[in-house]
Amino acid sequence: MTQATSEDPWSVTETDLREQMRSLRQNDADAAVVTVAAVDGSAYRRPGAKMLVPADGDAAGAVTAGCLEEPVVDLAQEILASGQPRIEVFDLLESDDDSWGLGLGCNGVIDLFVEPLDASVDRPLAMLDNGDPATVLTVVDGSGDTPIGSRTVVGADGTREAVPDREPVPTTLLDAIGETIDRIHGTGSTRTVDIGSATVLVDSLQPVSDLLLFGSQNDLPPLARLAADVGFRVTVHSPRGGVDESTFPHADTVTTGHPTTIADSVATDQHTYAVVMSHNLVDDRLAVETLLTETEVPYVGLMGPRERFKELRKSMAEDGVKLPKSALDRLSTPVGLDLGGGEPLEIALSIVAEALAVSNGCEGERLRDRDGPIHPRIPE
Numbered sequence: 001m002t003q004a005t006s007e008d009p010w011s012v013t014e015t016d017l018r019e020q021m022r023s024l025r026q027n028d029a030d031a032a033v034v035t036v037a038a039v040d041g042s043a044y045r046r047p048g049a050k051m052l053v054p055a056d057g058d059a060a061g062a063v064t065a066g067c068l069e070e071p072v073v074d075l076a077q078e079i080l081a082s083g084q085p086r087i088e089v090f091d092l093l094e095s096d097d098d099s100w101g102l103g104l105g106c107n108g109v110i111d112l113f114v115e116p117l118d119a120s121v122d123r124p125l126a127m128l129d130n131g132d133p134a135t136v137l138t139v140v141d142g143s144g145d146t147p148i149g150s151r152t153v154v155g156a157d158g159t160r161e162a163v164p165d166r167e168p169v170p171t172t173l174l175d176a177i178g179e180t181i182d183r184i185h186g187t188g189s190t191r192t193v194d195i196g197s198a199t200v201l202v203d204s205l206q207p208v209s210d211l212l213l214f215g216s217q218n219d220l221p222p223l224a225r226l227a228a229d230v231g232f233r234v235t236v237h238s239p240r241g242g243v244d245e246s247t248f249p250h251a252d253t254v255t256t257g258h259p260t261t262i263a264d265s266v267a268t269d270q271h272t273y274a275v276v277m278s279h280n281l282v283d284d285r286l287a288v289e290t291l292l293t294e295t296e297v298p299y300v301g302l303m304g305p306r307e308r309f310k311e312l313r314k315s316m317a318e319d320g321v322k323l324p325k326s327a328l329d330r331l332s333t334p335v336g337l338d339l340g341g342g343e344p345l346e347i348a349l350s351i352v353a354e355a356l357a358v359s360n361g362c363e364g365e366r367l368r369d370r371d372g373p374i375h376p377r378i379p380e
């Protein structure tokens with residue numbers, strides 16, 4: 001898959017960022033990690049957003065819309081020089097004092113936690129690579145005996161693990177925030193919790209979502225490219241031979257096989273979103289049937305008009321296959337959001353937008369029609 005380069009470091013996805021972190025760790029290279037720990041008011045990025053600042057190289061990722069990138073990079077270099085993590089507060093509100101971001105008017109106060117990239121990230125990265133969620137608990141502030149940067153990782157089954165290069169978060173603190181950990185673990189949300197003399201960053205990380213594309217026609221490459229651009233790990237399962245990685249350069253994996261073997265291309269059910277678009281009624285029917293009966297993928301988009309799906313269901317019924325309501329609820333056909341376009345790239349955008357909305361638990365409605373904040377807030 002095409003990765004973001006130093007020419008466009010701001011547009012890297014979470015997928016890219018994690019791959020770069022793995023690469024830096026494998027090469028024992030120095031770098032700093034910047035994480036949005038908390039936001040009071042409005043900000044472009046929400047808690048959990050990250051930026052990677054190598055000691056020798058360009059920064060990747062973003063924690064604001066660009067208005068603080070230079071001071072943040074300078075701060076990261078200070079952390080690399082000292083080796084001591086710390087939290088820094090950037091006030092982006094209009095004000096008359098000398099706070100960070102004076103006059104930028106972004107209407108928010110952002111707490112950024114900056115730390116050296118070290119072996120403490122290896123375990124959560126391995127969990128995520130294995131398809132499991134990981135929640136990273138880090139002491140980011142406080143006046144007690146617990147060092148800032150102390151870290152414990154919570155695995156998929158709730159097991160708490162110490163990590164190399166960091167002191168573990170004391171059990172007393174973990175027990176005090178146990179309810180918050182349980183509520184956030186596996187959700188992909190992030191928040192800070194104040195406990196007397198310490199502040200703990202609860203950073204819930206989820207595996208990268210997979211977009212599984214079934215087909216091999218000319219409308220598939222732009223879809224694969226857009227999906228990769230927004231951070232999906234892309235798998236193409238072709239029902240026809242003669243395709244490989246070079247046919248779909250933006251796909252992470254390309255396989256060929258019978259439509260009924262598409263389930264073999266599902267890495268982790270809950271993090272896989274599928275689009276069936278071979279334009280062959282028989283192949284599409286077999287792929288849809290397999291995905292809905294042999295996997296628990298939460299979303300199966302089917303290309304084509306409603307009449308075509310009626311034909312597909314009729315064919316199933318004639319063979320004695322009846323899809324339960326629970327399976328039909330996971331099916332989206334016609335696939336995509338109503339963006340009003342008919343060009344191939346517009347269709348691809350419509351499909352990727354719907355898959356992205358579903359993966360984020362959203363409906364895809366216009367933001368102007370929503371009440372309240374743009375981004376969801378984690379309840380206290």
